[in-house]
Amino acid sequence: MKPEQNESKDTAADFVIGRHPAVAALRSQQTINKVFLQSGLKAEAIDEIRQLAHKRHLVISEVPKQKLDQLTDHENHQGVVLGVAAFEYATIDDLFAKAEAAGEPPFFLILDGVEDPHNLGSIMRTADASGVHGIIIPKRRAVGLTSVVAKTSTGAIETVPVARVTNLVNTVKDLKERGLWIFGTDMAGTDYRDWNAKGATGLIIGNEGKGISRLLKETVDETLTIPMVGSVQSLNASVAAGLLMYQGFSSRHPVQH
Numbered sequence: 013m014k015p016e017q018n019e020s021k022d023t024a025a026d027f028v029i030g031r032h033p034a035v036a037a038l039r040s041q042q043t044i045n046k047v048f049l050q051s052g053l054k055a056e057a058i059d060e061i062r063q064l065a066h067k068r069h070l071v072i073s074e075v076p077k078q079k080l081d082q083l084t085d086h087e088n089h090q091g092v093v094l095g096v097a098a099f100e101y102a103t104i105d106d107l108f109a110k111a112e113a114a115g116e117p118p119f120f121l122i123l124d125g126v127e128d129p130h131n132l133g134s135i136m137r138t139a140d141a142s143g144v145h146g147i148i149i150p151k152r153r154a155v156g157l158t159s160v161v162a163k164t165s166t167g168a169i170e171t172v173p174v175a176r177v178t179n180l181v182n183t184v185k186d187l188k189e190r191g192l193w194i195f196g197t198d199m200a201g202t203d204y205r206d207w208n209a210k211g212a213t214g215l216i217i218g219n220e221g222k223g224i225s226r227l228l229k230e231t232v233d234e235t236l237t238i239p240m241v242g243s244v245q246s247l248n249a250s251v252a253a254g255l256l257m258y259q260g261f262s263s264r265h266p267v268q269h
C-alpha cells in the first residue's frame with residue numbers, strides 16, 4: 013500500500029469545555045479560534061466570557077444546546093465551548109525526513125491504541141529526550157493531540173512529529189518495506205536489556221488494557237520484554253515505553269570510557 017493511501021497531513025480540532033476552563037483559556041495566551049455559547053443562557057459566568065471574548069476581538073456563535081452536546085460528545089459543557097488552536101499531524105515521510113536530517117537510522121515509536129492523554133504526553137516527553145524521530149498512532153480508538161497531551165508533553169509536542177494513520181498493520185508493513193526492523197513488546201519475549209536498536213527501528217507499544225492487537229503482533233520481527241520480579245502483571249504503557257526508548261538510546265549512544 014502506498015503511504016498516501018493510508019495517511020495524510022491533517023490537523024486535530026480541540027475544544028476547551030465548561031465555564032471555568034473557558035475563562036482560564038480566555039485569560040491565557042492560548043490561541044482561540046471560536047467561542048460557542050448556548051443560545052438563551054443567562055449567567056454571570058457567561059457575561060464574563062462574553063466580555064473576555066470581546067476584549068480579544070473573538071466572534072461569538074450563539075448555538076442551540078444540541079450543537080454543544082454534539083461537539084463535546086455530551087460532556088458537561090455548561091453552555092460554553094471554545095475551539096482552540098489545533099495541533100498539526102505529520103506524515104510518515106516527515107518522520108523519515110527527521111531521521112535523515114539527524115544523519116541517523118530511523119527510530120520510530122508505534123502506539124497501538126494508547127488512550128490515556130497523560131500516557132501519550134509523557135511518551136512524547138521521553139521520545140524527545142531519547143532521540144526518537146517520530147511517533148505513529150492510529151486515527152481511531154486512540155488519543156490524538158489534545159491540550160492535555162500538549163501540557164503533559166512539556167513542549168515535546170512541538171519537537172516530536174506525530175503521524176496518524178488509518179491502518180497500523182498496513183503502515184507497519186510499509187515501514188518494513190522501507191527497511192525498518194519492527195519490535196513488538198509484551199510479557200513473553202527477548203530481554204530488552206539485550207536489545208540493540210542501532211539500525212532502522214520501529215518499536216510498538218500496546219494499548220493500556222489490551223496490549224498489542226493480534227494482527228499487529230503477527231507483523232513484528234521480534235518481541236521484547238522488560239523483566240518483572242514483583243506481583244503486578246505489567247508496567248504502565250508510558251513507563252515501559254520510557255525504559256525501552258532509553259535502551260534504544262543506550263545502544264545508539266554507548267557510554268564513552
Ligand SMILES: C[S@@+](CC[C@H](N)C(=O)[O-])C[C@H]1O[C@@H](n2cnc3c(N)ncnc32)[C@H](O)[C@@H]1O
Pocket residue numbers: 197198199216217218219220221222223224236237238239240246247248249250252253
Ligand atoms: C499495561 S500494558 C498492557 C497489558 C496487557 N494486558 C498485555 O498483556 O499486553 C501496555 C503496554 O505496555 C508495554 N509493557 C508493559 N509492561 C511491559 C513489559 N514488562 N515488557 C514489555 N512491554 C511492556 C507493552 O507495550 C504493553 O502493550
